[in-house]
Amino acid sequence: MEQLGGYRLVALLGEGGMGRVHLGRAASGRLVAVKTVHEHLAADPQFRERFRREAAAARSVAGPFTAAVLDADPAAVRPWLATEFCTGPTLTGAVSALGPLASGELAALGAALAEAIAAVHAAGLVHRDLKPSNIVVTRDGPMVIDFGIARTSAEESLTDSGEIVGSPGFIAPELLTGAGEPGPAVDVFALGALLAYAGTGRPPFGTGAVHQVLYRTMHGSADLDGLEEVPGAREGATGWRDLLGSCLSQEPGDRPTVAEVLTACAAWTDGDPWWEREAVAGLIRRREDEVAALVANAPGKTAAGPTDPAADPAADPAADVSDDEPGGEPAHDTRAPGTTVVGRSPATTVAPGAGADTVVSRGASRRRFLRWGGVALAGGSAIGAVAWLASLTGRDGEDDGPNSPPSYTLGRALWTRDIGKASPFRHGDALYLAGADGLIRLDARTGTVGWIYPAEDITDVVPGRQLIHVLRVTGLFSSEIVALDAETGVEKWSTGEVRHNPRRPLELRRPDAPADGDRAEFSVSADLLCLVTHTRYATMWERRTGGNRPWRAYGYDPRTGDPLWFHQGGESEVVGLHQAGGRIAVASARSSLSDESEEGEPLAVLRVADGTVEREIPGGSRYLEAHPGSRGARCYATGGRLRSVDLATRRTRWSRALSEEQTDATITPTAAAGLVHSATYDTLRALDAETGRTRWSLKDIGWPVDRGSPTVSGGLVYGLGRAPEGEETANGRPDWGVHARNAATGALVWAAETGDAESVVVGAGGEGADNSGLVHVSADGTLSTYTAPEPS
Template identity: 70%
Template sequence: MEKLGGYRLVALLGAGGMGRVHLARAASGRLVAVKTVHEHLAADQRFRERFRREAAAARSVAGPFTAAVLAADPEAVRPWLATEFCTGPTLGEAVAALGPLPSGELAALGAALAEAIAAVHAAGLVHRDLKPSNIVVTRDGPMVIDFGIARTAAEESLTDSGEVVGSPGFIAPELLTGTGEPGPAVDVFALGALLAYAATGRPPFGTGPVHQVLYRTMHGPADLDGLAETLGARDGAAGWRELLGSCLSQEPGERPTVAEVLAACAAWTEGDPWWEREAVSGLIRRREEEVAALVANAPETTATVTATATTATATATEPADTRADEPADAVPAPRDATVPRLPAPTAPLVPGGGATVVSGGRGASRRRFLRWGGAALAGGAAVGTVAWLSSLTGRDGEDADAGASGTPGPYARGRALWTRDIGEALPMRYGEALYLRAGDGLTRLDPRTGVVAWSHPVDGDITDVVLGDELVHVLSNRLSFSTEIAALDAATGVAKWSADPMVNNPRRPLELRGAGPTVAVDGNRSALVVAEDVLCVVTYASYSTAWERRTNRESPWRAYGYDPRTGAALWFHQGARAEVAALRRTDDRIAVAARTVSATPATPAAPGGNDDGSGTDGPLTVLRAADGTLEREIPGGAAYPESYLGSRGVRHYATGGRLKAVDLATRRTRWTRDLSEGETDDTTITPTATAGLVHTATYDTTKALDADTGRTRWSRAGTGLPLVVAGGLVYGRGRAPEDAETAGRRPDWGLHARDAATGDLVWAAETGEASAVVVGAGGGAAGTGPGLVHVASGGVLTTYAAPELS
């Protein structure tokens, strides 16, 4: 293996504009991180002088929550610097995995970070680049790393005029405007931003293009609205708002001192330290096992192994404006990096002679690795300066697959089984059948081959379809402005019966029969549900626009009950003057959610669809399915149409700029959280939980939330709507997994399937921008065979074999 100053290089962790970062081993067997500088930069004497001064400055920092520089050689052909190595997630990874911190845990974090900053300032330095990826959460607490841009005032002459050092969202305004000295208040500002991020799960100045984040930073104020949601509506939340608001003040003189922040946080700390609790220590253990496997798999003859952990990879491409003086561990890994998914550590280590690792590609046990690595991982003095792998990117709270670039772990490539032109039709699956719903007809296909089984044309527009084992019910608005129901044999497509509820229904009151144009009688919209023994059609008029509210204000909704097998009319019920927002049913009840005449709703979804009820202020009317009689009317209940008499369980909604978990039996909110910037308009949430998680998606971000608390468990950028959860996987549009050039582009490359529990990429197919995704059984007798994924994109339907979790 290659050596530098007595350190044997084990594996390449990352590379960027300044140089490379290696995992290395000292003669004692201790693991260290070694930064090496590119030779072309080392040829610049001014750069070499700066490197010399910064290495000396960093060695003067000493504290229980700060990193330590072990050795450096600024005069070498390739200048290098060795630092202590630790294992653990970055703060960004921990918050993404475990969600925002409650008050006591946040206070423990704040006290530790304040103590670390105090140690930096005691050495006459200012860190100037505090951010989530520069905080490593270890067994011994959160460690502040990377002093590559810390400076004393005397060294400012070495900084180019007009240069800004720091990270968007955490850099103080005075560094952006150049109006103030980079004193201790700079780090207080960054500390406030860090704690706000840990408390809410989002940066206090938002996300998006850098220039927008910097503009919000300079003009404020910080976004602290989520504090009450996380910390509780008690005095503690108000105290945190006051403390963090003062830390994030635009004026340096108005910010508290580090000692004042430390005192406040120490007073609010409760219970055991956050990093000692099982949820966090579990993440740390996983990192330790990954490091053990990394070392055990490292070849003895080369130091150019590029490696990563299962859940943390180097992702971001090197930005175009990367400066030569940026620290090596704040830059991305090379684009051609190979990123294997490491095996579970199992192989033993051979002791003696510097603890040489047995070659052979097997892992090392965590217990043996810790004993071999000594204090580097387990000792009380174990601190580090390399945020485990993902910190090399300089990106916070973003995983490899979520980032704009980088190489994902191993995943399966989707292989198309068949394709078919479908125009604007949308696929639907039910049991062994695949259907295409177009505006003017319904078609059944063989899901394995795409062969047409039957097709049913409609004289008008299909408004709703309910699929079943034996019958398929199709609701359509005909060109004559009447609504028609057709019951089709599911196997053959032959019509079993049809009915026009507005004209021919004998249960409708006599005064309404033949009363002028049918559109004036029953409105121009309709929805359909089928319970066990009743089919219910609801007709209504639209109140979505001001003009419609004026012209349709006298139009009530009406419900018609039919026998689903024969079409016999069973009952009629007339409701209020309102638009129907949603229609739900159980075997014995039907619930109609109404938007009142005076409401000004958002554009409504189809009443038979998965409407979240947003924009409704009307009642929820519960009818008995057997006879259509009114059982109960729930004032304001239309917001949660699934919550009616007899309902059980919890359902999740994205409404009014918030995510909510609602107990259906009591209609009480179990938890709620504000949507992050960019989520409000298009966020979708899965109604029910899968393995304790609910999943949300926007145009380009997918998240998993703890179903009990609403805390974020994982988040992936670059993948988003449409959102489908099936077979333990989350499907959504995504960018090309391996193409570094897709940074910031639309997620229109194809379809991603991710492990619903971890967010890891499992499968991907180049489909183009998917408009609909349907996952179902393989088809054939009893749906045997592997599952299938049907993707509609650009007027073409493509079917793939569905991936499976290993």
């Protein structure tokens, strides 16, 4: 194994314009990132001197959220530098997987990054390239990497080469004009852009061609729509829009100092740090497992267990071949056969091409890896490409052999209560029951009743941290939203019936004016509560009796219920609403969208600010979330195919056909740890979110198609399956109970005998409480709550 400066180079992590980054190990066993310089740069004496000077300066950076430089040798034949090894997703990956940060979460991130930048500035450096991909989220917090290290001479001069230091969308205007030496204000600008990205899920100066982004940076204004307000802030008080807007000022002197940003963010933090919450912690654990696998499978390591599938009687290279892969390729790469894990749980097929034949280095558990001391790496973003993720078992300790039954334990039953026909749903620590008699809030862990809101005609509920918004639709063609205090259930305000809304045109407020439809939908964001009334259009009878009424949209302030605007749409039924990026999309239909055709009604995109139509997307109602305000990707199961769609461009990223047995498949809309999960009533699959390829597949476990897509939470995917012992059921359906399985591998973690469930609700947990992993199962009017077994 190659050595450099006393470090053993374990694996190549990545390569860039300056050199290569290797995973290395010190003599003490500590894992480090070793960066080596390309030969043509090493031959430049000026570059070597700059490398020496900046490496020495960077070693003086001392901050809790910076990846420390440990050692360097600028005089070596191949100059190198060693830094801490930060294990975790990049901020880009975390936001893509989990969505924009709430106000308190954003404040914790901002305070940590401001501390890191202050440490860089205290060492006499300016980062100059602060961006989401240069932030690694670790169990100890966000770590800033690559600060001011070895800029080439070409990077120093805009006028000499036409190149600039920084990344489009995060680079300060003065760096684009070359006006003076870059100072600390350029990092404040980048910090503002980075926090705007984390709070909205999109870059503040948009995306597209580089010259377009740079032009908007120089001449446009930052897009800060969608930022969550600071809880408890007085009207007119400074909030996120003011703080980040000032950070993104064109003039450096108009920007706040790093200390001022730190003070503001520290005052707005709320609860535990963002990176300690389970959703983020799950992503970090995944990266730790990947690094453990990378170390264990490095040259010189021997995998424990069979690597020849012919020696494994459980291997089944022909499994799951009925699915079409993108581009017409078969589901399995014939270069490597699959590996099937069998035992008391249903068989799991791990797709080859995911490194399945090297699975078996199971001793490389995350716990053992942490004992090795590898808890930190600049360059941790490269770890996300490790292909062995699908082969990890999620189990600590040594494997019992290829044919031994995987162990599992039964979940613990916590409480049971009769709920009749009420529908359960979770939000934070609370479990809500919405039924004909009103809305009930329960403590999710104990089942204790918190409060009861007795009201009829409740058709929808959107819970929040402070307010619960309840939609009531009466039989008199009128609708209203009622806001309840989340802690007490006391009514705070009501919008009143829409027919009395003062924003309606005068001709619609007359007694003889056409009434609104007898159905309604609503959507809530930090900026807008939107209520849409409509009439069913699915059948000719409904169209005639409904009078071909148009849909009507009402905008309200979500904090006070004050009416803001009114808009009247076309004659059609509304099938969905979606808010993102300062827009609200309204999907409509004159017939069912569940048919096999690709045609659909137009998608109307309204501006949140005033309700005016920004644009109509022909046939866009089939993909409700794909509109100009959205970013990222989303998966759909329509027209006999599974698709991943780029929401900003509406382009299909990948598509795979479903067999006749799978046409009722559902799919998780967004990725978790790089995977999406698809299910029919008797099959559960994990697909690579980037390519759509099968990573693993389970038979005799699924999710009834009328109960939504699989639920993924805390690194587990939940489904209904047979008894883990494999016993047949009387009706042939996998309805023994709930399985909690490792989302990355399909390995059974725990199970509970619940019977054929009508609904399964999984909680992600609330702030400051240990309510994650609770599973609420509704069957025959009874709600039962289970949780994972006690750790042994």
